[in-house]
Amino acid sequence: MxxxxxxxxxxxxxxxxxxxxxxxxxxxxxxxxxxxxxxxxxxxxxxxxxxxxxxxxxxxxxxxxxxxxxxxxxxxxxxxxxxxxxxxxxxxxxxxxxxxxxxxxxxxxKDLVVDRSSFDRIIQAGGYVAVPTGAAPDAHATPVPKPDADFAFEHAECIGCGACVAACPNGSAMLFTSAKVNHLNVLPQGAPERESRVLEMVSTMDDEGFGGCTLAGECATACPKGIPLFSITSMNREFVRAARKRR
Amino acid sequence: MALDTRTDRRPSFAGLLWGSTVGKKTAMAVSGVVMLLYLVAHLLGNLKIFFGAGEFDAYGQWLRTVGEPFLHHEWFLWIARVVLVVCVVTHGVAAYQLSRRDIAARPTGYVHKRRRASYATRTMRWGGVILALFIVWHILDLTTLTVNPRAESGHPYENLVASFDRWYVAAFYIVAMLALGLHIRHGFWSAAQTLGVGSRARDRVLKTVADVLALVLTAGFVSLPVAVLCGWVS
Incomplete structure (x- = not known):
């Protein structure tokens, strides 16, 4: 060719x-x-x-x-x-x-290389769980309902490439942030930080200069891992819930 | 002795919402839904035009007496007006602030251009501007009667017919109502996502409701100037 x-x-x-x-x-x-x-x-x-x-x-x-x-x-x-x-x-x-x-x-x-460390800072703001270190816990120590495990896994598939931001007409990082929030917020291991996670990650996302979501749907179409657009819906729900509870 | 572990003031629920892009969208969704509910009631009332001047003008008079004797004369109307103004201002200010952010978030565009998102989605901003200008004209024309050619207070039927008898005014109304239809088509579904009620299972229902609302409201409101222009209402 x-x-x-x-x-x-x-x-x-x-x-x-x-x-x-x-x-x-x-x-x-x-x-x-x-x-x-x-x-x-x-x-x-x-x-x-x-x-x-x-x-x-x-x-x-x-x-x-x-x-x-x-x-x-x-x-x-x-x-x-x-x-x-x-x-x-x-x-x-x-x-x-x-x-x-x-x-x-x-x-x-340089050329085609962009600095995506803004994604790292969103993760640092809450994209983790506080777990005690030590030996691996027994796999059945914390039961997770199958639908929740599937939901978490669907969002855990996000590889953080940034295609969602590149495709979005507003340069918004909502799909990335929502994938990370939903992945951990649905699991019992992520429950202790459920409210602070979504509030801090959304706040960092805004501070980094990403645009807002207009539900154009370009992000979910571009996502190589098929993170659904409804991921954003779930995060919106988590955000309002957390804002109500954290007063 | 127990020490204070947190001494800073926690932000209020409203402050937390207004300070974030997600929360501003929540404010837009709530105000949008309130305005949408108003539009449904507004359309149902307006369709009384097809029953003649007597019934339409009596309906206009009745609106002033809603809630009496608990509410004073016209108080219901004024409460509705205040709520609507708050909604329009909230919706518009949030849209303006978010749009400024969105444009700043992509300072350099792509060389290889292609159309992004649906027509309804892409026209939300300018469609919103058209609707804002329309609202100003609409109030001057049929509420304050400032620019109405007949301007006879207490006779809404005659004022409306006099206004729509000018073809360019009728045309502006029709254009604005088409913009309204597009705005509702994307706006209703978006509001559902913003408020967290959307899901894979409900998506078809939400999209259908959005389309039906957009179609019914546009067709309903457009029928008024069309009826006047065609001479069915005079």
Missing amino acids: KLTLRVWRQKSPDVPGAMAAYEVDGISPDMSFLEMLDTLNEELILGGQEPVAFDHDCREGICGACSLVINGDAHGPERTTTCQLHMRSFRDGDTIDVEPWRAAAFPVV
Whole structure:
């Protein structure tokens, strides 16, 4: 396959960036999108140019490191992570636009790499449970009803990639925050911090400069892990409940 | 001796809500639902226009006497007006503040543009502005009668017909009511999510109710200027 790539190039956070066009040839339809970028980078390095910087780690769709808005879609046209997106989703001769996540809370570090530490600070605000350390407790020591376990697991699937923020017209982190809140709030292990968790995490989310939710639904459509839009509904319910109880 | 472990004042429920994006949406949802309930009552009352001037004007007079003798003359109307103004202002101020935040949260847009979300969702903000302007005109036209061509107090039927006899006024009403329909279609369903009553199981019901409310209210309100323009009500 022969492709034309238009890639966002930006040397550092405080210099203006621009889209730059590159031709790549010899791309196999079985390559992942990241392998295609590796091919481009090898050519750039051989030509004495600066390679394109992009985030990646596990390359098997479970770590949440890879990002990229491809032709206007977070993680590209398939509902998966960029590392699991294959070039067979494109046609020979296509022009592909590759841009970083865009949000005030995700400043560009270089090229396609953005700083997602605002997500870490939301987690630090309450995305944990206070548990005594020591030997692992017996698996049946704390019974969890099956529907609650399923609900928690559905939300625990969030890998924190930030596609929800990138896709949201308001740059909102509601889907991410709600996945983390719901995952722990439904479980008995998360019960002691149930109120403070949602209040603190929402407050940190606001402080980090993410936008608000207008229920556009773009986040849940982009999410590679299928976190449902109703996750936000559940968090809204938790928030009002906590605000009432914590007076 | 027990020491105070917390000396700071805890924020009030209202303060906690208004200080957060999630809480501001709650305020918008509650005020929106109140206004929606009002619109249903408003439509049912307005449809009396099809029963003629006598019944419509008598209905207008009755509104002034609701609650008597417990309430003084017109007090019910004034209570409703105050509640509605509080709702409109809360809804509008929260929408303005949240929109400012939302725009600031994406300082650099994408080069590769594509349409995001449904038409009803994308038009919430400008649709809201159209509705706000409409409300101002509507009150000047048919409540205070400032811009009404007939302006005869106590004769709402005749004032309404005189107003809608001007085609451009009727057209503005129709446009505003179409904006209202779109606003309700996304707004009602969104309010349900914001208030935490939405779920996978209830989604189809909520979306259907939103569509039916939007359709009935728009068609109902549009029928008035159309009826005047067609000469069915004169």
